[in-house]
Amino acid sequence: MDNRQKEIDSLKDYKYGFTTDIENTRAPKGLNEDVIRFISNIKKEPQWMLDFRLKAFERFKQLKEPDWQKPKYPKIDYQDLYYYSAPKSMKDKPKNLDDLDPKLLETYKKLGIPLQEQKRLNGIAVDAVFDSVSVATTFREELTKQGIIFCPISEAIQNHPELVKRYLGSVIPVTDHFFATLNSAVFTDGSFAYIPEGVRCPMELSTYFRINASNTGQFERTLIVADKGSYVSYLEGCTAPMRDENQLHAANVELVALDDAEIKYSTVQNWYPGDKDGKGGIYNFVTKRGLCKGKNSKISWTQVETGSAITWKYPSCILKGDNSVGEFYSIAITNNHQKADTGTKMIHLGKNTKSKIISKGISAGCSDMTYRGLVDISSKATNSNNYTQCDSLLMGNKCGAHTVPYIKNKNSESNIAHEATTSKISEEQLHYCQQRGLSAEEAVGLIVNGFCKEVLQQLPMEFAVEAQKLVGISLEGSVG
Amino acid sequence: MKEQLQKDFDNTIKNLTLSQKDIEIKKFYLDNFINKGFPNRREEDWRFSDLNQIIKKNIGELSFYSDYTSTNKVDTSVFVDGLEHNKIVFINGRIEKIDFDYEKKDQIEIIDQSETINKFNNNSPLCDLNSAFNNKSFKIVVKEGYQLIKPLIIYHTTNSKIWSKNINLRLNFELYEKSSLRLIDLFRDTSEKNFLNIFYNFDLKENSILKNYKVDKFENKNIKYSFNNIEQDKNSISETFILSSGSNFCKNEINCNLNGEYSSAFVNGIFSINNNKHHEIRTIINHLTENTKSYQLIKSVLEDSSKAVYQGKIFVNSKAQKTDGYQLSKAILLNKDSEFNAKPELEIYADDVKCSHGSASGSLNEDSIFYLMSRGLNYQQSIELLINGFLLDVVEKITDPEVKNLIKNMIGIKE
Secondary structure: OHHHHHHHHHHHOOOOOOOOOOOEEEOOOOOOHHHHHHHHHHOOOOHHHHHHHHHHHHHHHHOOOOOOOOOOOOOOOHHHOEOOEEEHHHOOOOOOHHHOOHHHHHHHHHHOOOOOHHHOOOOOEEEEEEOOEEEEEOOHHHHHHOOOEEEEHHHHHHHOHHHHHHHOOOOOOOOOOHHHHHHHHHOOEOEEEEEOOOOEOOOOEEEEEEOOOOOEOEOEEEEEEEOOOOEEEEEEEEEOOOOOOEEEEOOEEEEEEOOOOEEEEEEEEOOOOOOOOOOOEEEEEEEEEEEEOOOOOEEEEEEEEOOOOEEEEOOEEEEOOOOOEEEEEEEEEEOOOOEEEEOOEEEEOOOOOEEEEEEEEEEOOOOEEEEEEEEEEOOOOOOOEEEEEEEEEEOOOOOEEEEEEEEEEOOOOOEEEEEEEEEEOOHHHHHHHHHOOOOHHHHHHHHHHHHHHHHHOOOOHHHHHHHHHHHHHHOOOOOO | OHHHHHHHHHHHHHOOOOOHHHHHHHHHHHHHHHHHOOOOOOOHHHOOOOHHHHHHHHOOOOEOOOOOOOOOOOOHHHOOOOOOOEEEEEEOOEEEEEEOOOOOHHHEEEEEOOOOOOOOOOOOHHHHHHHHHOOOOEEEEEOOOOEOOOOEEEEEEEOOOOEOEEEEEEEEEEEOOOOEEEEEEEEEEOOEEEEEEEEEEEEEOOOOEEEEEEEEOOOOEEEEEEEEEEEEOOOOEEEEEEEEOOOOEEEEEEEEEEOOOOOEEEEEEEEEEOOOOEEEEEEEEEEOOOOOEEEEEEEEEEOOOOEEEEEEEEEEOOOOOOOEEEEEEEEEEOOOOOEEEEEEEEEEOOOOOEEEEEEEEEOOOHHHHHHHHHOOOOHHHHHHHHHHHHHHHHHOOOOOHHHHHHHHHHHOOOO
């Protein structure tokens, strides 16, 4: 019993809240052309990349910060942020894992991320991003044998410029919205994956993001290209230390699926959510967009959103190729003073395109949760189909749950169906579980896990276990 | 547009006997409207229907002044046959007749509010426009315990004497305890290219019942906006039915505040539109206290290059436990150029509630057509039968048998 209690206690707080004491190299504070040149320079980027950034920055200067979202936040001073922060020891890139700063390795060990290849955890290839730079990528050799490129994006810019040039900004153009454009101007690192024609990626690819330095915005960029007939499953995990101030995280993720290709993108987002009174925490303003460019292609987003003070993101699919498929599975949990405004966009352009949206929202404490989604079937998308289901669960009367779907149908041969419900955990279910010997909290955890099952099933094995635990922890203290 | 507004406003004021203070208030509304202008798609509530563009494209320049000094002849041929009813007749925006012949005179009070400014709980530009220009407004009070014997039909007729005009109407209704009113808004237009801007306010006291039917059935080229605000006290019931079909553009907004326990609101609607018509229904049901209920059902049949929009919102505040809210919209698109947009919205701050919504749009089911054709119907007949059944579902929700029959006959729905 003692052990069990200890375990529960250790889970109650945000267990990734430690900071790592590592010397940092930072760009000067503030946002201007010089900082962008500094970032580009330190990464030894070619001219076209710098032009890309500057073009985005020009555009950024004309854009206004959007304010239509439900969770409001105090104004961010973009001049008061560091846009680049890297562990000093990374300056001369380590050749292999043994050269890595032992403190870094220790951090990732605490996070439970298998950087050491010998520790093989079910064979997941990991790219770890610490503040602004990618620190290590594992299993590279095995992947190279198959022709798969999986490396930090800064390396890809050096080694595979033709691929990056062709696809970077093709889904999220530099002239997109405020935060996406900011990212295009100042992004520091992220992952790049290219799966060649006809290859089925033999293992899960994975990225772990961690914000360590204070006052730093993390702007990473992920680009995944699945060539004809290929398949890849990609995982993303995020954590950050506990700090009193709010930190900005504005990443861009672009997916491109060519003919007959399939990309499965899973996220378990567990940024620091702030303390019980809503102090601190990460602002998670992420742009994720996938383009089903080729025929019969498929993109599937799965997300488990438990962290962050404010989550504001809409992973989207543009179904351009005929017969392409887009899927979106989401669990969003908010507790205490967390806020989330999340959902998806399914833009049907090609014929016979299909999309499916399953969204589960759970709000507890004083939190606020919004599902906001768009389904748009254009007049050319004949014989397309969409099914949307969004369910919300409320715990207590201080929290809110909202559903704001936008549904546009311009094609008479296409069908759209949308359903949404809002309810609370029924007394009978709780009573039944408690009668069978579960505590109130265990009972809630069990019921919530059942509520989310449809989405949890979509996650790869290792992630599903972690996500299930996370669901329980996130709701800790919300009942009784 | 600004000079036109200013000029027409001065002309309108001339014909009214208002105190200096009231003129100031009207001026204030006018300035508000001049500042904001007609709503456009950049405003969230108008994102699917850009009124500014619609007016520009269909009407061009509007004028806002109407001469209400001379009377119009009431054309009795527009009156509904076979149903005895009370009447209010508007011709070109002027009230020509109010008669409650079938009712006890002392149970209904008609108060002329033209000389007073009554504030409306809405700060949209269209409300400002209405407040600045509306000419005569009346308040109709149904006394405690009185239930009207016959329904009240409000005829909105326009004739070819007016064109490119903006007409602003306003009526207030107050239903005292245990009273009830059946109301039919009936549009008969023979004019073209006018913009009607109608605001109704309903105040429902305890145990009162309002049945509110809006029928825009007859083909016309006018643009209409109608806003109904319904305040509901304990145990009151409001039932709204909207038939949206005849006008070139029409937007109906229903805002319902459930202020008292056990109050309930029902909103049902049909879009049946063709050609280039563009219609919208927007509903906002605010559940503000415990044990309230709302139910909404909207069905659309869209032909040619018509476009229908449904924006429905259920709001539940943190006090409104035990709320039951339901919302369903279904649309059939018959032509490849037709379009259906929906935004069914839930905003919920209480946990012990049962709220759900559903929305579906698509084509007619091929299997059903096949089934009917295999039973000997031709293609056209099969489609008609299916649509008939689809819409009948909504008409059957009308609780008043007399009105139900009237509306069934009007749209030619068979049982």
